[in-house]
Amino acid sequence: MPPRTMFKKKGKKKNGEGSKPTPSTYPWPREENTLIELPDELIPEQSDEQWDQTDSFYYNKLLNIKLQPTLVMCTDTLKRLGIFDEVSIILRNTKLTQLAFEDDDLYPDLVRQCLASAKLRYANPTKPKADEATFTFFAEGKRYSIDMATFCTAYGFHDEDKELRFPSKFEVANQFWQTIASGHYKSNTASISVIRHPAVRICAKIFNNMLFNRDSGNKVALDVLMLPYFGCGDLVADSYSVSVPVEHSINFGVQLAQTICAVRTKPFGSSQVIYIGSLLTALFTFAHIPLRYATKDVSRRRMDTAHLLTSGFLCDENTYSYKGAYGVAQRTPLPNPAMTALNTAANLRFLMEVPLLADAAHDGAPAPNSGAPVSSSGAPARASSSCYPHSPQRDEELPDYVSADAGEFDLAPISDDPDDAEFRRWMVASTKKNNSLMKRLLQMLTSGYRSSTATAASSPERHPRRRRRTGGSGSESPEDTTTH
Known part of the structure; x- marks a missing residue:
């Protein structure tokens, strides 16, 4: 047999004589x-x-880690809305x-x-x-x-x-949050989805995504809250107890x-x-940097109609979905310049005051301000009793709109080109009509009121029931022997 040959292990060459220099x-x-x-x-x-x-x-x-294109604004969608x-x-x-x-x-x-x-x-x-x-x-x-x-x-x-x-303190954080959303501000629970005004809500999302790389999150950190304040805080800054500049450096x-x-x-x-x-x-x-030979992804992620529908910003192509006072879900058609224009503090709060709309629709005149809030904290004021139906305990008469005829709750379609007065009347009617849950509630309330009234009038006088108490001696207590 030929003798075994030993081979040395090959290793990496070190830079030295005869070797190519490392680039x-x-x-x-x-x-x-x-x-x-x-x-x-x-x-x-x-x-x-x-x-x-x-x-x-x-x-x-x-x-x-997967890389996706950055989410940016869509000019066409913003103009359409x-x-x-x-x-x-x-x-x-x-x-x-x-x-x-x-x-x-x-x-x-x-x-x-x-x-x-x-x-x-x-x-x-x-x-x-x-x-x-x-x-x-x-x-x-x-x-x-x-x-x-x-x-x-x-x-x-x-x-x-x-x-x-960013500034370490934002003294009007809670006040400004109650202006644009509902509830008290807490950075770990405040959500972009509860911001009411559509323009402020979209901007908050873009700030979160692009400047802070928080695309997957929906929370409103303090630095994100400051940016809408710098953007439109001049509308409300004078009404706050603490003065915070609306310009930044x-x-x-x-x-x-x-x-x-x-x-x-x-x-x-x-x-x-x-x-x-x-x-x-x-x-x-x-x-x-030469980009000609680098692999690129030409796809786009924009806040277009499809994205806004998926995220819940829109419930259809022209209807904005948001949470009004106290987190109540509301919808409003867009465009609606009278509500979305950032020219007053009322429009920034984006609170629709239903009693004012009801009065305007009843009188056939435009409402004073369909987006006017009633308090600086973002909560609507208590409306007068004439704007809401009375309960049976306060008024023996039933509300005018309660009727056995269910046809009264059918909502008529709005015209193709409505004016402001017609649109407000239609919005008020939509809160009272075409609502199966409201029909059932009204039927229960009215039937309960009528049945309780009829029962109270027809029920005979009730007499105490005779009870027998048996003691050890089998005698009855004088209080238990009641004659009828």
């Missing part, structure tokens, strides 16, 4: 969306100038107009590289200043550095704003950069999705 962009170029094997002695453990193993770890982690101008006012006052309509293609692998390596640095970390901040990231192994002025320009932010963070470039840097450290589950990726395309463009 500075290592581990790129490489196939997109492929795992980086770690440890790799050619990748430094930590480095500010090169892609390091920390970046590789987060890149591998992000490979398991008649709230485009109101949304534009809020966005302009908050200085976030361009961000809300930032609609770009998605480059999944470049987004993962950017999110895995993004860092926000300051010239003096002990005394950070917005104008001295720099956003850095890696793409295809190359390091890119963008100063904050350029970063703000990419998204249309005001780079002259100097505040690095928050540098949204710093805020968005912090949001991007925080993505990689979030704990992700197998079913979670990142929705902020499309926003990074603006940075890639300003950094002159």
Whole structure:
């Protein structure tokens, strides 16, 4: 037998004489969306100038997370619903107009590289200043550095704003929340879905999604609540007991950069999705990153009619669904400029006062203000007794609209082009008619009232019942022997 031959194990070649130098962009170029094997002695453990193993770890982690296009405003839908101008006012006052309509293609692998390596640095970390901040990231192994002025320009932010963070206190949080929604404000329970005004509600959703990367959540954190206040708080700020400025100097470039840097450290589950990726395309463009050969996703996610129907914002293409005072579900057709125009505090509260509508419909004149609230806390005032039917205990006569003829509850269709008075009369009639539950309740109440009245009139005098109490001796108590 020939002698056994021993072979040495092959290992990775180290850089030295006769070996090719490692490119500075290592581990790129490489196939997109492929795992980086770690440890790799050619990748430094930590480095500010090169892609390091920390970046590789987060890149591998992000490979398991699905990326979706960022949700943005839909101009056509907002115009069709008649709230485009109101949304534009809020966005302009908050200085976030361009961000809300930032609609770009998605480059999944470049987004993962950017999110895995993004860092926000300051010239003096002990005394950070917005104008001295720099956003850095890696793409295809190359390091890119963008100063904050350029970063703000990419998204249309005001780079002259100097505040690095939102105010730690918002003294009118509860008062403002009761203006736009119902109940007391608590950041862990306040929901976007209970905001009444459609323009404010849509803007809150966009703020949550784009600036703070909270697409999957529906909660209204304190920073999100401040933005609608900056957008339309001038309508109600004077009525609050505490004065809070409605203008801000928050540098949204710093805020968005912090949001991007925080993505990689979030704990992700197998079913979670990142929705902020499309926003990074603006940075890639300003950094002159070659996008020609990168894989891209050209699909879009917009707040169009289909999205608003799915989310419960609309119950049909032209009917807005919201929760009125005390969380009562209400619907109103859109467009309706008289209610949605952000020109009064009453319209911001978006509370429909039914008694006023009833009076206007009865008199054939327009209502004073169909959206007028009655109290600054967001709760409607107690209406006069003449606006509501009396109960049988207070009035022996039944309400005028209670009748045995069920046809009185049939709601007639509204004309194709109604005027304001006809529309209000139809809205009032819809609260009284075409409602099977109301029919049943009225039948129960009226039948119960009539039967109780008839029983009281026809029932004979009741006599005490004779009871026999048997004691040990078998004698009866004198109180138990009652003669009839």
